[in-house]
Amino acid sequence: MVKKAMKIVGICGSPRKGNTEWMLGKLFIELTRNGAEAEMLLLRKMDVKMCRGCLACEKGGREREGDCVIKDDMAAVYPKLLAADAIVLATPGYMGMLSGRLKNFLDRTCAIWPGLEGKYLAGLAVAEESTGQSIQNFRYYARLLKMRWAGSVTALAKNPGDAAKNKGLEGRLKRLAHKIINLTD
Numbered sequence: 001m002v003k004k005a006m007k008i009v010g011i012c013g014s015p016r017k018g019n020t021e022w023m024l025g026k027l028f029i030e031l032t033r034n035g036a037e038a039e040m041l042l043l044r045k046m047d048v049k050m051c052r053g054c055l056a057c058e059k060g061g062r063e064r065e066g067d068c069v070i071k072d073d074m075a076a077v078y079p080k081l082l083a084a085d086a087i088v089l090a091t092p093g094y095m096g097m098l099s100g101r102l103k104n105f106l107d108r109t110c111a112i113w114p115g116l117e118g119k120y121l122a123g124l125a126v127a128e129e130s131t132g133q134s135i136q137n138f139r140y141y142a143r144l145l146k147m148r149w150a151g152s153v154t155a156l157a158k159n160p161g162d163a164a165k166n167k168g169l170e171g172r173l174k175r176l177a178h179k180i181i182n183l184t185d
Helices: 019-033 074-083 100-111 134-144 169-181
Strands: 007-012 037-042 086-092 120-127 148-156
Touching: 007 019, 007 074, 019 037, 019 086, 019 120, 019 148, 019 169, 037 074, 074 100, 086 100, 086 134, 120 134, 120 169, 134 148, 148 169
Parallel strands: 007 037, 007 086, 086 120, 120 148
Antiparallel strands: none
């Protein structure tokens, strides 16, 4: 029996092309090298408006349709997240927390959260001095949505290109990629 390719979506929450995107890119090179279908979404290149808190997406409860009244790029992202076997969230650590872009993105997944239950979630975080609560935020999001935690990698880096100089980081990203690839139901 041939094992189907694992589908993985990565969300980069950085407002610039820098260390967060580099880490996610290295992880995805290893994922695709090992047979995964991996797509990286860069929030800096997308139109993702702020959640209004209108609760319209909650109509239907757990059987909701997965629609949001806000018309932006999230409409195209929802089907990708629902089709994925695993999701990787990547953020720069700002003041010890997630980037605002990524936090807003997570808020906007309210429209489809019942469909994310059971999927795997992994996290990447990078910051100058400390990634703070970033990974704990990802783990809480996974628990809240009843997703399965797949692991994380953190790094300290400030300027674009600094992560690439971080000894051992690429190896840790490869190990996480292999762990994700080998997840089975």
